[in-house]
Amino acid sequence: MYAAGLPSQQEAVQTWGGIGFRMGGRLFVAPMGEVGEVLHEPRYTLLPGVKSWVRGVANVRGRLLPVMDLCGYFGLELSALRKQRRVLVVDHQEVFAGLTVDEVFGMQHFPVEAFSEELPPVEASIQPFIHGVFQREQPWLVFSPHALATHQAFLDVAY
Template sequence: MAQSRTAFQLLLDIDQRCRSLAAGLPLQETRQQGWGGIGFRMGERHYVAPMGEVDEILHEPRCAVLPGAKAWVCGIANLRGRLLPIMDLCAFFGHELSPLRKQRRVLVIDFQGVFVGLLIDEVLGMQHFSERSLMPEPGHDSEARVAPYIQGRFVREQVWQVFSPRALVQSPDFMDVAV
């Protein structure tokens, strides 16, 4: 009986040592809410469009020119059997489009019956920010013509203005394409 007690005490001792050396559970950390969007460039400025507002990204397609349209209307392209008007977003805002054609992309927007492609200088990939770092004011460097479509900004290495394509396609100025 004395031996069984010793064995039991030995097991208790081993159990106690194991518990003291065991790693604890990881701390419960609160994850910051993330914000993601499509980064793009117009001229020297960086913008980010909310993920849910861009349906597709295309290389610059060949367009059929539309007579009687404003200069910023590039034309119309065929996207899998669907006609896609292509608008030069840089020209709409009074900028020059980059001469580097290989970098140009089209952001396809399909919102409330408006199906349109926005030609921009370059797509800069997915951009992720902390929601807490969103500054609601557009900032002093926003141009007056672009400002109605800016919903805030993030700052990370440079200023990323949050551009809303949905706000743009609801604008009467943007929808007025005839000369």
């Protein structure tokens, strides 16, 4: 009687995962732990005396969610295609906010070795929140919502 041989060991490829999204013509990925949920763009109430990138406040399951136009914050144009827009919900320290982006691509997985800290040219306004890049057909910039949520200019919403 012969025992079956053990299956050959395949080298496991370590991967990194995050939520993929588009802002303008660029692709971004946010670390999984930094996005609480992804919503369709909710109805919101406009707020007086706030900067143009503050869209308003929405009631999400009984909790007031300030909704921000992430593209507008960075001086980019938000897509006119409302159906594709999504809101990334960030709940970090004292900040609970929704970041409206052009489109969300769901979970994205990248081989860890595809990561680089050498960034392609990016807008100066976005650069402090980019912690690296994963290379595929196009670069996927690693965007940190937590870094944005603690940035003083983002917290300063009033005129």
